[in-house]
Amino acid sequence: SQQGEEDPQALSIQEGENATMNCSYKTSINNLQWYRQNSGRGLVHLILIRSNEREKHSGRLRVTLDTSKKSSSLLITASRAADTASYFCATVSYTTSGTYKYIFGTGTRLKVLA
Amino acid sequence: DGGITQSPKYLFRKEGQNVTLSCEQNLNHDAMYWYRQDPGQGLRLIYYSQIVNDFQKGDIAEGYSVSREKKESFPLTVTSAQKNPTAFYLCASSMWALTSNQPQHFGDGTRLSIL
Numbered sequence: 001s002q003q004g005e006e007d008p009q010a011l012s013i014q015e016g017e018n019a020t021m022n023c024s025y026k027t028s029i030n031n032l033q034w035y036r037q038n039s040g041r042g043l044v045h046l047i048l049i050r051s052n053e054r055e056k057h058s059g060r061l062r063v064t065l066d067t068s069k070k071s072s073s074l075l076i077t078a079s080r081a082a083d084t085a086s087y088f089c090a091t092v093s094y095t096t097s098g099t100y101k102y103i104f105g106t107g108t109r110l111k112v113l114a
Numbered sequence: 115d116g117g118i119t120q121s122p123k124y125l126f127r128k129e130g131q132n133v134t135l136s137c138e139q140n141l142n143h144d145a146m147y148w149y150r151q152d153p154g155q156g157l158r159l160i161y162y163s164q165i166v167n168d169f170q171k172g173d174i175a176e177g178y179s180v181s182r183e184k185k186e187s188f189p190l191t192v193t194s195a196q197k198n199p200t201a202f203y204l205c206a207s208s209m210w211a212l213t214s215n216q217p218q219h220f221g222d223g224t225r226l227s228i229l
Contacts, residue, residue, distance in 0.1 A: 030215075031215055033218075035218075040222075040223070040225075041222050042118075042120075042204055042206075042220030042221050042222045043157075043204070043206075043218070044220070045217035045218065045219070048217060050215065088156060088157070090218075092215075097170070099164065099170075100216075101159075102147075102159075104149075104156040105156050106154075106156040107154075107156055
């Protein structure tokens with residue numbers, strides 16, 4: 001299985017509700033990032049949380065990180081139809097070759113109904 | 115506006131044919147990456163480059179080749195050895211591969227199909 005696995009795979013909510021997505025990973029990380037992908041487009045970086053941080057906010061986004069459980073969650077508050085997209089977590093880990101490797105999860109497809 | 119441009123948006127490959135996907139960035143980023151995305155899947159790393167004239171294989175490099183002759187450009191060739199090339203290909207860049215706190219910036223992808 002992949003380093004980053006999101007759950008649920010798909011989520012459908014009403015506009016105004018909150019959406020929560022979870023990401024689990026296996027190895028130690030330097031940081032964890034969340035990205036958004038609209039259908040047929042590239043990924044857009046949303047937020048980065050370092051391994052020594054537990055929570056971070058950006059606008060309507062709230063990310064938590066629990067390194068003891070190797071998991072992270074992304075909360076989108078007061079969702080809008082425009083939030084409809086796939087959301088991916090990416091773990092960033094140091095490699096033996098001296099670089100940092102990004103590993104993307106399988107994504108959560110969010111649909112916000114107007 | 116700075117960004118990453120991938121072309122073409124759609125590409126069709128015949129049996130036995132090599133095709134090249136273009137990726138150009140004007141963000142002055144050192145590191146560039148190629149990913150493959152299959153339907154409903156995450157991204158898998160094909161190749162990456164930290165600096166001009168240097169590149170490394172990712173997790174699924176077989177059947178692909180790259181070059182990095184200029185900082186701005188990182189073309190990907192899908193060779194005839196890649197037997198299942200149908201996928202969405204994404205190019206990305208980041209400021210510097212040797213620091214961890216860098217977001218990746220993505221192009222809008224090339225969708226490759228077999229004729």
